[in-house]
Amino acid sequence: MIVDEILVLKEIKYKENDKILHALSKTRGKIQLLSKGCKKNNSHLINASQLFAYSKCSMVKSKDMYIITSAELIDSFYNLKNNIDAFFYGNYILELINYVAQENECDYRIFDMTVAVLSWFSVTTKDFEKLTAAYELKLISMLGYKPNLKRCLSCGKEIKSDSEFSIKEGGLFCHKCVNYGRGINVSYGEILTMERILKSKLENIGSVEVNTKLLQLIRNFLFYYIGKNDFTTLKLLKI
Ligand SMILES: [Zn+2]
Numbered sequence: 001m002i003v004d005e006i007l008v009l010k011e012i013k014y015k016e017n018d019k020i021l022h023a024l025s026k027t028r029g030k031i032q033l034l035s036k037g038c039k040k041n042n043s044h045l046i047n048a049s050q051l052f053a054y055s056k057c058s059m060v061k062s063k064d065m066y067i068i069t070s071a072e073l074i075d076s077f078y079n080l081k082n083n084i085d086a087f088f089y090g091n092y093i094l095e096l097i098n099y100v101a102q103e104n105e106c107d108y109r110i111f112d113m114t115v116a117v118l119s120w121f122s123v124t125t126k127d128f129e130k131l132t133a134a135y136e137l138k139l140i141s142m143l144g145y146k147p148n149l150k151r152c153l154s155c156g157k158e159i160k161s162d163s164e165f166s167i168k169e170g171g172l173f174c175h176k177c178v179n180y181g182r183g184i185n186v187s188y189g190e191i192l193t194m195e196r197i198l199k200s201k202l203e204n205i206g207s208v209e210v211n212t213k214l215l216q217l218i219r220n221f222l223f224y225y226i227g228k229n230d231f232t233t234l235k236l237l238k239i
Contacts, residue, residue: 030101079122092233
């Protein structure tokens, strides 16, 4: 018997009463689970087998899938469904992590952060863009592509003023070295904001000012390194 915490990223109808769930697990990376009979009204698995459900599951392994034997719901982030912004941004987070997460490759920090951002979305009525950007920047850093914001990538001088941010090189170039790293002009304030996001917990992001340019820069940075930019849920957010 295996026990793990899981977050449901996708549900697929299977047979009459079952579902196959794609989930992020805390210690096993992305997994697929068979939830037997969960579509019956009296099923003890009904709540844990919904999109966004965060639960503690007991399961057994069968070939390349897990079969849920029991589940204890920790949070369903119910309020996500009452706020259209929260719902769309929440769906984007699921789509993003579903793409990024790999089987048998786990990082509990990514799991905890994903649960934390959904938890914030379900209690707040604002800051969705900012929280999402913070999630994106922290995520790409946890995946090993943390941008170098301290020193010029070319001469090594400490960055203390406006610079050039190169997505491709993953960091900054000072004014003297600007020809080596063609990128996007960023003010020193914007650089400090990115540092602050990386150091702050999600619950403290509300006090950080993040402008539209920075939101876009962070997203472009993430998309460049994960190699995907056509998330279905983002198209819905642009309407
Ligand atoms: Zn330099």
